[in-house]
Structures are given as structure tokens and as C-alpha cells.
Amino acid sequence: MAPQRLTPDPPVRFGVFELDPGTGSLLKDGRAVRLPPQPFKVLALLVSRPGEVVTRDEIREKVWGEETYVDFEQGLNHCITQIRAALGDEADAPHYVETIPRRGYRFIAGLSPVVSETQHVEDTPAPESSAPKRIPRWVWMVLAIAALAGLTAGVLSLLGRIGGGTVPKIDSIAVLPFENLSGDPEQEYFADGMTEELVTALGRIHALRVISRTSVMRYKRTTKPIPQIGRELNVDAVIEGTVTQADGRVRLTANLLHAPADRHLWAESYERDLSDIFGLQRDLARTVARQIHLTLTADDQARLASARPVNPEAHELYLKGQQHYYRWRPEEFEKAVSYFERAIQADPNFAQPHVGLAKTFGWQWIVGALPPREAYPRFTASLKRALEIDSSLPEVHYVQAVAAWYFYWNWEQAEQEFRRALELNPNLEEARFEYAWFLSTMGRQGEAVAEGERAVRIDPLSVSANLALGSVYHGAGLLDKALAQLRRTIELEPNDPRCYEFIAGVYRSLGLYDELVAAIQRRMVLQGGRTEEIEEMQEAYRRGGYPGFQRWHLARARHPFRKAVFQADLGMKDEAIANLEECYRQRWWAMVRLNSNPEWDPLRTDPRFQELLRRMNFPR
Numbered sequence: 001m002a003p004q005r006l007t008p009d010p011p012v013r014f015g016v017f018e019l020d021p022g023t024g025s026l027l028k029d030g031r032a033v034r035l036p037p038q039p040f041k042v043l044a045l046l047v048s049r050p051g052e053v054v055t056r057d058e059i060r061e062k063v064w065g066e067e068t069y070v071d072f073e074q075g076l077n078h079c080i081t082q083i084r085a086a087l088g089d090e091a092d093a094p095h096y097v098e099t100i101p102r103r104g105y106r107f108i109a110g111l112s113p114v115v116s117e118t119q120h121v122e123d124t125p126a127p128e129s130s131a132p133k134r135i136p137r138w139v140w141m142v143l144a145i146a147a148l149a150g151l152t153a154g155v156l157s158l159l160g161r162i163g164g165g166t167v168p169k170i171d172s173i174a175v176l177p178f179e180n181l182s183g184d185p186e187q188e189y190f191a192d193g194m195t196e197e198l199v200t201a202l203g204r205i206h207a208l209r210v211i212s213r214t215s216v217m218r219y220k221r222t223t224k225p226i227p228q229i230g231r232e233l234n235v236d237a238v239i240e241g242t243v244t245q246a247d248g249r250v251r252l253t254a255n256l257l258h259a260p261a262d263r264h265l266w267a268e269s270y271e272r273d274l275s276d277i278f279g280l281q282r283d284l285a286r287t288v289a290r291q292i293h294l295t296l297t298a299d300d301q302a303r304l305a306s307a308r309p310v311n312p313e314a315h316e317l318y319l320k321g322q323q324h325y326y327r328w329r330p331e332e333f334e335k336a337v338s339y340f341e342r343a344i345q346a347d348p349n350f351a352q353p354h355v356g357l358a359k360t361f362g363w364q365w366i367v368g369a370l371p372p373r374e375a376y377p378r379f380t381a382s383l384k385r386a387l388e389i390d391s392s393l394p395e396v397h398y399v400q401a402v403a404a405w406y407f408y409w410n411w412e413q414a415e416q417e418f419r420r421a422l423e424l425n426p427n428l429e430e431a432r433f434e435y436a437w438f439l440s441t442m443g444r445q446g447e448a449v450a451e452g453e454r455a456v457r458i459d460p461l462s463v464s465a466n467l468a469l470g471s472v473y474h475g476a477g478l479l480d481k482a483l484a485q486l487r488r489t490i491e492l493e494p495n496d497p498r499c500y501e502f503i504a505g506v507y508r509s510l511g512l513y514d515e516l517v518a519a520i521q522r523r524m525v526l527q528g529g530r531t532e533e534i535e536e537m538q539e540a541y542r543r544g545g546y547p548g549f550q551r552w553h554l555a556r557a558r559h560p561f562r563k564a565v566f567q568a569d570l571g572m573k574d575e576a577i578a579n580l581e582e583c584y585r586q587r588w589w590a591m592v593r594l595n596s597n598p599e600w601d602p603l604r605t606d607p608r609f610q611e612l613l614r615r616m617n618f619p620r
Contacts, residue, residue: 009048011114014096017087018114019047026086035086038063039079046097046107053255053264055104080105092181092244093251098267100255101179101240102223106267168258170236170292172209174229175199177220178252181244192217193319194243194252197278201285203427204394207294211235212429213326215461230259233460237265237292248274248312254284256291266291274312308390314347321356330369336360354386355395362402366589376407394424398431405438406589409616414438429459433468441592442619445476463493467502474506475596482506497526508569509598513546561590568602577608584612591616 011020018027021044026033035043041063046054059076080097083089089096098106175198180191196213203210211233219229226238241254249271256266268287272280289296321339324332337360343353358379365375383403386396401417404410418438421431433455439448452469459465466489473482486503493499500523507516517538524534540552547570554566560579567576583591594600594609595618603609614620 009044012047013112013114014047014109019044020114021048033086036082038075039082039086042076042079043083043097046105047111050107050109050111051264051267053100053104053106057104059104092242093271098253099179099181099242101176101242102221103226103240108267168236168261170258170294171207172211172235173202173237173239173288173292174211174216174233174235174259175202176222176229176238176240177217178241178243181242182246187245189320189323190245190316191243192220193322194250194277194281196322197281198239198284199427200425201281202288203425205285205289205294205300206297206426207300208289208427209235209458210427212427212459212462212465214429214464215459218461226257226259226262234457235259239288245274250274250277250280252280252284254288256288274315275309277310277312277315278308310350311347314343314350314353317343317346318350318353318356321353325356325360328363330364330367333360333364333367333369337364349389351386351390351393351396354382354389355393355399358382358386358399358403359395362399362406366406372586379403379407392424394421394428394431397421397424398428398434401431401438402434405434405441406592407587409587409592411442411617411619427458429455429462429465432458433462433465436468436472440472440475441595441597443596445472445596448472449476449478461492463489463496463498466492467498470502470506474502474509474598479506479509483510495526497523500526505599513541513549516546517541517549559588560586561588565599568600571602573603573606576603577606577612580609580612584615594618 009021011018011022013019016029017033018030019025020027024037024040026035026040026043042059045059045062056073056076064075080099083097084091084094087096091099094108096107096109098108100106175195177195178191178198180187182190195216199210199213199216202208215233222229224232229238230236236259238257238259239254240257241252243250243252245251250273251269251271253269254267255264257264266288268284270280270284286296289300317339321336321343324336324339337357340353340356340360343350344357361370361375361379361382364370365372365379380403383396383399386393387400390396397417398421401414401421404414404417415438418431418435421428422435425431432451436448436451436455439445439451449469449472452465452472455465456462456469466485470482470485470489473479473485483503483506486499486506490499490503500519504516504519504523507513507519521534521537524537537549537552541549544551550566550569554563554570557563557566560582564576564579564583567573567579580591580594594616595613600609
């Protein structure tokens, strides 16, 4: 099929340029600008649909045609490069042609009709064909006035409303990873950090369900269509855009789309000093709320009203620390600590790196990368300083809740802090799924299930959130649901060892020991277990059945809590209680699981176990 013939539109003016699709000419200040035929066709197509996203597929169909063209992508990229060269435009700071990541391009300049000296717009009737397709003649007059006033952003907004009609109801949104336009791969941390911080800013709006960072980062560099992404994340709208920083400035473009219809609703560009990065994010969040007609509560408005200036160097170091923190490996935690500490040196009153340090020290302790005697005082000092600087940060209250739960066993304070964190940001995914786990450890299984399901709605592709939901189903005795949920989690991330540890617990409760052994074997393989060791485990199971399998693990357990798990299962109550007493003296974090986790059912009626629960002040 040949390319579609583009019906010539009338000449139009934008900036110092005039484009005449009928004659194929491009003028700059009245002088001809050379532009080869193929780039000219692409430019004419974009200009004929100002303010709209023209997808790559549409450009292929209307300019190249549908016949096989193996170098289409390269050819289109070359055309765009030639267009920008002719217009003196730049990809990272466009005035005319904007790149829409993963989708296509948009013409963003204001347009006005070219009027001859003898023609007057106000009194000369124009033939029906003289107005460009899809834009009524009266709109051209508005555009002309707006262009003279330099109101490009207003024109884009107007076009969005004209082209799309009323804004559909939007209750949920996903911020897709911003594209790094700096040309420097080392700047990816900045684009990812901007994505996360916008998610956080939008998450403070109570009427909006905002998909978490963990889930949206799975779409980095994706080529999936917007409607498919919308279905996978179960959202009404998505935001996508680009970001770049240079010379102490940041430039960000954001595009809001109705996901089911892939319909453009709004677009805007922002440019600020790096010191005003939080102000930019909050302005953008307010604008998005306004565009989708959300009513902000007084609390929402207060949270989005002001933004503390930030030291650009400290902010950059903090974002690099976050990048390492989210890789969830002991060696990456060490790098995160280094960057957070350098950020604090650059700006001691910047609260976020103090929170980052507290979270990292806590996880280093939990995964065994840092001894408790080192982790605990560093965690406490970082958290205290973060609270002193800015107690309005939801993350501060989340970390305080985790500290009260895991470290201090102060259940009342933990619940208060979880609730405060979620009051400040109902979309804070870590607080949501950890709160579900907390409720389960308190024996409040119905509430735990409800919170776990909420956590998955805001973080549908997060392994941690999905594992938490499977765990609370297990704790609530909903074994079929737990098994189905954990199988879905394995499909989501088949190489995460935690998935197999969790599902093994459900297999144990169901008495499915062959499946349990297979799950533990898979976990060992993923954790780099030696072939000889795995074969020994299999042989222990073949010879001694499930008890032989448990005895094999007990012989290799090192931590007293781990030993107690196997001893309880094997009926070695005295030994299990003795090891739990040692964990009590250590204030080992996993002791919070004693109250409700099914693995402790063999000890549940032992008076010594009940006394231990009483000393830990679990609700009766």
C-alpha cells in the first residue's frame, strides 16, 4: 500500500517560519529554507495536527506507506533530525517538535494563518477547505491572538480540550519512567529520581490512587501501548515525559493521557533552577489535579502549598543513594549509605537522606549485613535527626512505625505511626504493605487482608507487596487464596528467592511436602547453593521424609531464631523455647512473627511460649 496522499493545508506561520503544504515550501523571514521532501512531509503532517501526538505508526502509514521498509525507524529519526536542523530546534529544549517517548512526536508551537495584504481575516469569508483539517476557522483566530501573545502553553491546553471533549473521570494514575534526554547514561539516576518524587507528590492527594515507583519502573523503555499499560496497572490515566538537567537548571515535559483511549488530555513544559526541584514537582502535581478536576482537600492543599529549597548537590547525591538502595543487595546498601552521608555533608538540614540512612541501616540489620550493635544506634540517630528536621514527611512516620514494631515492640506507637504515614500519603506503598503485615502479627487478620489488597492495588507489580498479601492470606487461614496469590507472584518475578520461601510455608500448612522441597530447592539454586548441598538435602528427604528434611536444615542453621523454627516443627519444644529466649534477649526483629505465624503453632499451647508472648505485650 502506497503512502496516503496528504491533502494540502493552507499556509501557516509559526515564529519566524511560514510553511505552505501546497507548494512544499518552508520560509524563514521570507527566505526559502531547504528541507528534503520526506522530512517536509513529516513536518507538514505534524503541523496539520498541532498539540496532538502523532504516533510513529501514523507517520509510517501516511508518509511511508505500509509496504515493508526495514529502515523506517532510522529513516524517521533522520527526518526529525533534519527538521530540527532546519528550524534551529533542540531535542532537549524543543520550541517546535517535541519527542513523546515510546510513541511519536507533537508540534507544540503556536500557529497563525498566513494572510495576504489584500485579505482580512475579520471580513473575508474563507472557503471550507481553507482551514486546516480538524481545527475550525474560529480556532485559527484564537491561535493567532495566542501566538502574538506568546501563549504557547495555553494554546496546547485549548487544543487538548477542543480535540478531546470533556475530561473523563480519573481516579487513578501511573507516572511512567521519565526519559533521560541528557544524552548521558550516567544521568539515568536523575530521571528515575524525578519519576519517584513526582509519584510521591501525587501520592499525597487523597482522592487519587497513584501507582508506586516499584511497579512503574518495570515500564522503563517499554514499547507497550498506553491502553495495555493502563490495563496492566488498572489505571485511568498515565503521565509520561522527559527530563534533562544542565547548568544548574532542570527542564521537564509532562504529558497526561487517558489510558483506555490513549487520548491526549494535557501537556506542559517546566524549567526551574535545581534548587526549586520540589517546587516544580508540587506545581506539576497541583496542575494534574486541576486538569482531571480533582477537588483537593484543605490538607491536600496544605501539603502541596510550599516546597523547601534544596541544595542541588545534596539532592543529586540523595538520588544516587536512592538508586543504590532500591537494588536491595548488601553491597548496594553500602553504596547507598555512602551517598546519603555525602548528601548530609552537603546539606545537614535536608531530611530525606537522613530517612534514607535510617531505612538502609534497618535493612542492613534485617538481612544480616550489619550487626545489631552497629545498626541500631546508627538507625536511631538518623531517624531522630529526620524527625527534628521535618516531621511532615510521610516516610519519617513510616520508618518510625517500623522501628516501634520491629525494634521496640511498642505496638500502640507502631499503629499510630503507620496511620500517620498513610494519612500524609495514602499511596505510600511500603507503609501500606508493612501495615498489612503488622496487623497480621497483631492477630487482626481481616484488617490485614484488606490492607494487603489495598497495597497490591497501588503496587500491582511489586514482589514485596504481592508477597505481603500472600503472607496475610496464609496468616488468616485462607490457604487457597495464599497459594494462588504466591503462584501469581512467582509468575511476576520467578527469580526472587523470597517467593519460594513464602510458598514453601503454605505447602507446609497444606501438607504438600514434595512441593515444599521443590520450592526450597529452587530458592537454594537462586541463592547460589552448591550442587552437592542440594543433593544432600534431596537425599535427606528421600531417606527420612519431611522430618529428615527438617533435621537436615536444623543441622545447618546458625541463628537461634532459625534453629527454633525447625525445632518447633520437630517437636523439640525445650530447645525451641531456649532459642527463642535468646532471640528475646537480642530483641531480634523476627520475634514479631510469634503471635500469629502458623510456623509457631506447635508451641502455641506451651505455657512458656504464652509467657513469652505476654512479656512482648502482644494483644490477648
